[in-house]
Structure formats: structure tokens, C-alpha cells
Amino acid sequence: MIMRALWVIVLVCAMPVMAQESRDTLDARIAALRQQQAAPGDASADAKLLALMQRQLLTSLERRRDLEQSRADAARVLAAPLPASAPLGGLLERDDLRRQVQEQQATAQGDSQRLELLKDERDSAALRLANRVAAWRSLADAGDTPPIKRELAHLDMQLSESVVAEIDLLAGVLALQRDEAKRQRSELSRRLSLVAAGASLVPTARDEAELSRRLQDRQHALQLRLEQAMAERERARAAWQAASRSGTAGTKVPAERLVNADMELDLTREAQTNLSIEQAAWQLALRLHRDADASALIEAREQGPRLQQRLQRRRDFLTVTASQLMDRMGALDTLHSAVSDSERVEQAALRAVLDLRLRRLQLAVRDARQTESLLERLREDFEERLGRAGWREQLALRTAAFGAWLEKLWDFELFAVNQSVDVDGRKTTVARGVTVGKLVKAPLLLVLGLLLSFRLTAWAERRARRRGVDEARARLVRRWTLGVLVCAWTLASLALAGIPLAAFAFAGGAIAIGVGFGTQNLFKNLISGILVLIERPFRLGDVIEVGALRGTVIDIDLRTSVVRDGDGAEILIPNSILVEQSVRNLTFRSRSVRQTMTILVDPRSEPREVMDTLREVMQRHGQLLEAPTPVVQLVATSGDALTFVMRYWLEIETGVDQQRIASDLRLMVLSAFAEAGIRQASTLDPTSSRGHTSASAGSEPG
Known part of the structure; x- marks a missing residue:
């Protein structure tokens, strides 16, 4: 066991050396392995597994051969000197150079991140190789192991060794590509630093023409892409409808193709929106660098962050969608070996549809990232221009900034109100x-x-x-x-x-x-004033009676009306009283009013003589109307007095005082009675309540 462990350690340490095989050796192993695949074998499970492992090893060896070629190419490119660069000719070429710097930076960062991942992957593959070597040694030491098992273990060890060598070759290729990207970035950065040290670049006519051509070409390409997307959707929709009408179970792929077509329409429209953003950004850049328009910098500062946030949200959404799609594709690959042949064909078609969708999503993510990069580069240009601006330009920028702030304050929305608008007979709520x-x-x-x-x-x-x-x-x-x-x-x-x-x-x-309660009377009087104006129950100069008040209307206001009484006092009457209460208009249709005066004389007097005397008195008074004719009537007789009534008419106008006229008539009656020898009633005052002079106004027209 100790010797086996030492063998594993030595094998793991020697793996980098084992991985460095020549191209001729790889070609020989590939040819031999292909001959082994061509040889007939039995149909047992071990034989099938052996054939599968041979195919996997063959694929790994072929990839190693391709990686050897890629490494040689990358080393040759890295060793070659960089071509001589021509001086920058304008703003557009400078932006192209900065874009290339960003691309090289992204490439170098991506290769570095992938190398970090390959380190962990190689450690896992090396450990797996050590385990496969130990398993093969155990089977080789055992004498009763079937040959097919030893051959499977040996092939598994070779496959693990080839995977480790493949990872090492890939890491070498990535390292060379990273170094080349860094070299390119350093050279491009050097050229940019030379431009930054010199004078600021002003866009030339060539820049504007080239920029216009690029934007028009992209716009034309997107228009063609949109037309193709619409045509694709029509075809996908027709295929999906046909599959749905046929009633077959194979409607999943047509449905996914229809989803692809809809997504392509959305992505194309989004690409057109990104192109519009780029066009607007370039217009601002031209205004700033060519025309020295300070307002362009203000607009860029206001619109740039908002557009970048929008692009960032859109790119995050597309990235998440692509990640979910990759998970779905992985699950589909897992189920590929556990389905029937007919289902396998449908899954292969579905996988092709999902692959196309993933490529389109990745293209949209790249397009959004490029637009974000352009906005960031132009923002840096604006800030650089601001840093190098003189005091005159600084003053212009501050003036433009202050004007933009005022405009923003002027357009600041305090609140919104929902308003119903009638559009073609339909009520629509619009926020104002x-x-x-x-x-x-x-x-x-x-x-x-x-x-x-x-x-x-x-x-x-x-x-x-x-x-x-x-x-x-x-x-x-x-x-x-x-x-x-x-x-x-x-x-x-x-x-x-x-x-x-x-x-x-x-x-x-x-x-x-x-x-509400405090203003109830106010609004009531206002409404009453409007009614008074419309109905006109009295006008200026009319003599009216409201309750015990009698006077001439001299003013009609919104809330009150002004009446002047006989004493000359002006009284304000709320209009609601004039509407709610009974108002007597003495001069509504005619300004002639009838007055009545009662006279009591001695019962021994001659009645006709008294009547003639009274009639003569009224005729001599110059302010009494001749028509209607003044009238004297004997209304009552008694043992105490004869009661006569004088009825006459007056024209109500300025300067006519009814009380003064009545007093004048009484004096004239007394004087006439004295001249005619007519005696007054002895028991009653001729001006008492029964015999007093009553000067009440009537409402009969003259």
C-alpha cells in the first residue's frame, strides 16, 4: 500500500511532463485508436462501454492536437513585432482606438478568469487521474481479473491522462492569448497617452462622413433584420397553427420556434433603440467638440446616467434569461440518453432551437455592452474636455448648467392628476x-x-x-x-x-x-345676488319696502344691496333676504304713487264747499300729478265731524319728499279753511288717527 501511494504521488508530479507529447505521437495514437474502433466486437455491455470510452479518448486526442496547433499559432503571434501605427486622424479613429483598448482589456480579463477556473479543474482532473492509475494498478496486480476489465481500466486511465494534458494545453493557449491581449492593450494605451498629451482632437469632415456611413449601414442592416424577423414569425406561426390543427403531439418544437421569432422581433427593436441612443450620443459629442456647445455637456450629464442604467438593467435581464436557457439545455442533455429514438430526434430539433435562441441572446448582450461602452467613452471625453476648459468655456458651461437647472426646476412635477378624456366615445384616464x-x-x-x-x-x-x-x-x-x-x-x-x-x-x-358652515351665508347671498340680477325684481332707483323698511335702491352688489331710507341713511340688506322675504316695489312698472290724507271738519260745515276748497288746494300744489286727477271724497259723517279723504298722485324721483309734500298740503288746507271760514272739528284734532292726515303710499300705477 505504501508503494502504491508513492507511485500515485510521483505520477501526479510527473503529469505536466506526460502531457507534453509531440504532434507525431498524437497522430500515431489517433490512428491506432481509429483502427481499434473499426475492429468488430461483441455486443456485450462491457464492449459497448469500451467503444464509448474509445470514442471519448479519440475526441480528447484530437482536441489536444488542435490545441497544440493553437498554442503554436499563439506563440508565433506573440513573438511577432507589432506593426507600425499611423498617427490618429480624428475623433472617430480615437474612439475606435479606445474601443479596441476596452476589448483587449476584456479579453485579458476573460482569459485570466478562465485560467483561474482551469486551475481548480486541473486539480480535480489530476486527482481523478491518480485514482484511475491506482485502480488500474490494483487490477493489474490481481491475477484473476478478466482481460476486458483490465482493458477498461487502462483505457479509463488513458482518458483521464489525456484530459489532464488537454487542460494543460488549453491553459497554455489561454496564457499566450492573455499575454498577447496585454501587449496589444499596452501599445494601444501608449498611443492614447500620446493623443491625450497633445491638443484636443476636433472632429473632421472625414469623421462625420465615416460616422454617418457607419450608422446608416447599421440602421439598414437592422431594418433588413427586422423584416426577416417578421417573415420568420409568420412562418413559425403558420407552422405552429398547422401542427395544432393536425392534433399530433409534436407541437413543442413549432411553439418554441414561434417563441424564438417573437424574441428576435423584440431583440431587433431593442437593437434599433440602442442604435438611436448611439446616434444621440454622437450628436452630443459633435456639438461639444465641433461647435463648443456647452448645453451638450449638460444634456450628456443628465441623460447619460439614465441611459446607462437602462442598458444595464436590460443587459442583466438578458444575462439572466440566457443563464436560465443554459440550465434548460443542460437538463435536456441529461434526459437525452433516457428517451426513445423518436423522442431523441424531437429533442435534437428542440436543442437546435434553443441553441439559436441562446446565440441571439448573447448577441443582444454584446450589443448592449457595446452601447454602454460607447456612452462611457464619450462621458470620459466630456469630463476630459471639462477639465481642460478655459475660464471663458467654464463660464459658458456654468451658465448653461444654471439654465438647465432652472429649466429642470420649471418642469419639476409637483403632483399628477388623473383626468378622464373622451376618445372616440370611450372614457380614457390620462395623468396630467x-x-x-x-x-x-x-x-x-x-x-x-x-x-x-x-x-x-x-x-x-x-x-x-x-x-x-x-x-x-x-x-x-x-x-x-x-x-x-x-x-x-x-x-x-x-x-x-x-x-x-x-x-x-x-x-x-x-x-x-x-x-363650509362658515361660508354658507356668504354663498347663499352670492347666489341670491345672481338671482336678483337675472330676475330683476327691482332696479337702481326703485322704491321698495322690506318689512318695516322703506327706501330707494342705490346699489346692487354681489352679496348685498344698498337702500337709502327717508332719513338719508344707507342700509345694507343681504341679497338672501330680498329673495326669501316679500319685497314691495312701489315703482316697479310706474313711478307714480298714490297718497291719501284724511281731513276732519265741523259737521255744520257745507260739504261741497269743503270739497271744493280741498280740491283747489291740491290743484295749487305744483308737485302733485294732474293725471290721474286728485280726488276729494266724503267717506264718513257723524255728530262729531265730517270725514273727508284727499287722494293725489306723486312722481317718485330725486328731490321729491312725500312727508314734506304732505306737510305742505296740511298747511295749505289750514290756510284755505281760515279764509273760507270753515271750522275744524272741535272734539278731534284734524290730523288725529281718525282725522289725521294719512300719507300712505299705494301701488296703483299712474
């Missing part, structure tokens, strides 16, 4: 954002509208007065017109600023809840 700019524009438009409204209504009032319109009436019309214009300008400013009325729904509800 309320930004800072809209909140600023709305008050400005409202203030401008109010200023125009004030000036317009003031000019209209002055013009109306010059045309003879009553001052109070002109003021009333102006006030109501101004209120309507304020409402109109408020709605117009909100509409022009793009702020939907639904934005005030929450605030309006909160205000209604908070101050």
Missing part, C-alpha cells in the same frame, strides 16, 4: 402633471387678465357715463362685468397653463369641509 412652471404661469396670466379687465371695465364705465347712463347703474354693470371677467380669466389661465380643474378637487373638498 402639475409642474412648477404651470403654477407660475397661471398666476401671471391671471394677473395680466385682471389688469386688462380692470382697464376695460373702467373705460366702459366712463364711456357709459358720457352717454348719459346713470352713475349707479354704470357702476353696477361694471362690477358684474368685472366679476364675470375674473371667473373667465381664472378658468382661461388654468387652461392656458395646462392645469386641469381636477387638480383642485382635493383642495376644494378640504376647504368645503373646513369652512
Whole structure:
């Protein structure tokens, strides 16, 4: 046992030497192994296993031969001197150089990572080889082992040894490729450093023409790819429908092909989006380096990180999808040997479909990574340009940055409001954002509208007065017109600023809840004022009675109306009272009102003489209306007095005082009675409640 362990240790240490076989030796072993495969054998399980192991060993030996050639080629490339490089001619060539540096860096990193993985894989393979050598030695020492078993053990040992040698050759090839990638990267980096030390490159006409050609070629290629993807989907869909109608069980492959076609459509559209991103990025670069446009740098700083995050998320999604697809393909390979021949054919077709899908996903990941790399390179160019900028350019950049900040603040969305829009008879909810700019524009438009409204209504009032319109009436019309214009300008400013009325729904509800009861009377009076304006139960200058109050209407406001009573006092009456209570308009249709005065005289007086005297008094008073004609009537007789009633009409207008006219008539009656010798009633005052002069106004028209 000790000798066997020492043999294993020596074998493991000598494995690198064993792996270095010449190409002639490998060719001889491959030829001999092929002859052994061609020899007929029995159909036992051991014979089948022996044939399988021979095929595996043959494959490994052929791969070693190919790796020997690859290693020789890689060593020759590494030993060859680098070609002389021409000086850079423009911005596009510089970007190509930087892209090559990134590609070489990625290649070197990938080879280094794979070498680290191969170390662990070689350790496992070496341990497996040691175990196979020990097993073969045990069978060789045993005398009763069947020859087929010893041959299987020996072949298994050879296969393990060939795998170790194959890993060593692959590691050598990867190491040479890594060194070559590092050499190329060092040379490219040296050329870039020479460019960075010199003056900044300005894009030439050749750069722009070449860039335009590249982008157009890619756009044309993607358009053709999109047309092919649509045609592929039509074919896949037709095949899937035909398989579904036939009722056969083989619909899995057509369904997967349809999934492939749909994925190709999505990936092509995503590639077109990536191309649009590259076009926009190059446009910004040209604006900055060719036109010295400071706003291009601001736009790049704002849009670049967002686009890179989007590409990163998309690339992560594609990577996860590809990983899941590889797991599915591995599970499919595991089940390949345990199915029937007919199912094996279907699985082979399914594996081909999944292989195509995986290649497309990997292509999409590479496309997204290239777009990310371009954005990163252009970002570095922008930052380099900013670092080398002079004070004038720095000032321009800061000015542009401040303008961009103001624009961003202006477009900052405070909140969004869902608004229902009728589209072709269907209700659609659209989110409308309320930004800072809209909140600023709305008050400005409202203030401008109010200023125009004030000036317009003031000019209209002055013009109306010059045309003879009553001052109070002109003021009333102006006030109501101004209120309507304020409402109109408020709605117009909100509409022009793009702020939907639904934005005030929450605030309006909160205000209604908070101050609803406090503003109940205010809104009631406002609505009543509108009703008064529409129905016009009284106008300016009308004499009205509301309860015990009697006076002339001198103003009608939104909330209240102003009435001047006989004492000259102005009383504010809420409009809700004028709507809810009974209002007596003495001058609604006519400004003529009837007045009544009662006169008591001695019963011994001649009635007709008294009536003539009273009629003459009314005719001599200049402020009584001649039509209707004043009337004197004897309404009652008694032993104490004769009761006469004087009925006359007055025109209610400015300067007409009903109480003063009644007093004048009483004085004139007393004077006329004295001249005519008519005695007053002795027991009652001629102006008492039965015989007092009553000057109550009637409502009959003149």
C-alpha cells in the first residue's frame, strides 16, 4: 500500500511532463485508436462501454492536437513585432482606438478568469487521474481479473491522462492569448497617452462622413433584420397553427420556434433603440467638440446616467434569461440518453432551437455592452474636455448648467392628476402633471387678465357715463362685468397653463369641509345676488319696502344691496333676504304713487264747499300729478265731524319728499279753511288717527 501511494504521488508530479507529447505521437495514437474502433466486437455491455470510452479518448486526442496547433499559432503571434501605427486622424479613429483598448482589456480579463477556473479543474482532473492509475494498478496486480476489465481500466486511465494534458494545453493557449491581449492593450494605451498629451482632437469632415456611413449601414442592416424577423414569425406561426390543427403531439418544437421569432422581433427593436441612443450620443459629442456647445455637456450629464442604467438593467435581464436557457439545455442533455429514438430526434430539433435562441441572446448582450461602452467613452471625453476648459468655456458651461437647472426646476412635477378624456366615445384616464412652471404661469396670466379687465371695465364705465347712463347703474354693470371677467380669466389661465380643474378637487373638498358652515351665508347671498340680477325684481332707483323698511335702491352688489331710507341713511340688506322675504316695489312698472290724507271738519260745515276748497288746494300744489286727477271724497259723517279723504298722485324721483309734500298740503288746507271760514272739528284734532292726515303710499300705477 505504501508503494502504491508513492507511485500515485510521483505520477501526479510527473503529469505536466506526460502531457507534453509531440504532434507525431498524437497522430500515431489517433490512428491506432481509429483502427481499434473499426475492429468488430461483441455486443456485450462491457464492449459497448469500451467503444464509448474509445470514442471519448479519440475526441480528447484530437482536441489536444488542435490545441497544440493553437498554442503554436499563439506563440508565433506573440513573438511577432507589432506593426507600425499611423498617427490618429480624428475623433472617430480615437474612439475606435479606445474601443479596441476596452476589448483587449476584456479579453485579458476573460482569459485570466478562465485560467483561474482551469486551475481548480486541473486539480480535480489530476486527482481523478491518480485514482484511475491506482485502480488500474490494483487490477493489474490481481491475477484473476478478466482481460476486458483490465482493458477498461487502462483505457479509463488513458482518458483521464489525456484530459489532464488537454487542460494543460488549453491553459497554455489561454496564457499566450492573455499575454498577447496585454501587449496589444499596452501599445494601444501608449498611443492614447500620446493623443491625450497633445491638443484636443476636433472632429473632421472625414469623421462625420465615416460616422454617418457607419450608422446608416447599421440602421439598414437592422431594418433588413427586422423584416426577416417578421417573415420568420409568420412562418413559425403558420407552422405552429398547422401542427395544432393536425392534433399530433409534436407541437413543442413549432411553439418554441414561434417563441424564438417573437424574441428576435423584440431583440431587433431593442437593437434599433440602442442604435438611436448611439446616434444621440454622437450628436452630443459633435456639438461639444465641433461647435463648443456647452448645453451638450449638460444634456450628456443628465441623460447619460439614465441611459446607462437602462442598458444595464436590460443587459442583466438578458444575462439572466440566457443563464436560465443554459440550465434548460443542460437538463435536456441529461434526459437525452433516457428517451426513445423518436423522442431523441424531437429533442435534437428542440436543442437546435434553443441553441439559436441562446446565440441571439448573447448577441443582444454584446450589443448592449457595446452601447454602454460607447456612452462611457464619450462621458470620459466630456469630463476630459471639462477639465481642460478655459475660464471663458467654464463660464459658458456654468451658465448653461444654471439654465438647465432652472429649466429642470420649471418642469419639476409637483403632483399628477388623473383626468378622464373622451376618445372616440370611450372614457380614457390620462395623468396630467402639475409642474412648477404651470403654477407660475397661471398666476401671471391671471394677473395680466385682471389688469386688462380692470382697464376695460373702467373705460366702459366712463364711456357709459358720457352717454348719459346713470352713475349707479354704470357702476353696477361694471362690477358684474368685472366679476364675470375674473371667473373667465381664472378658468382661461388654468387652461392656458395646462392645469386641469381636477387638480383642485382635493383642495376644494378640504376647504368645503373646513369652512363650509362658515361660508354658507356668504354663498347663499352670492347666489341670491345672481338671482336678483337675472330676475330683476327691482332696479337702481326703485322704491321698495322690506318689512318695516322703506327706501330707494342705490346699489346692487354681489352679496348685498344698498337702500337709502327717508332719513338719508344707507342700509345694507343681504341679497338672501330680498329673495326669501316679500319685497314691495312701489315703482316697479310706474313711478307714480298714490297718497291719501284724511281731513276732519265741523259737521255744520257745507260739504261741497269743503270739497271744493280741498280740491283747489291740491290743484295749487305744483308737485302733485294732474293725471290721474286728485280726488276729494266724503267717506264718513257723524255728530262729531265730517270725514273727508284727499287722494293725489306723486312722481317718485330725486328731490321729491312725500312727508314734506304732505306737510305742505296740511298747511295749505289750514290756510284755505281760515279764509273760507270753515271750522275744524272741535272734539278731534284734524290730523288725529281718525282725522289725521294719512300719507300712505299705494301701488296703483299712474
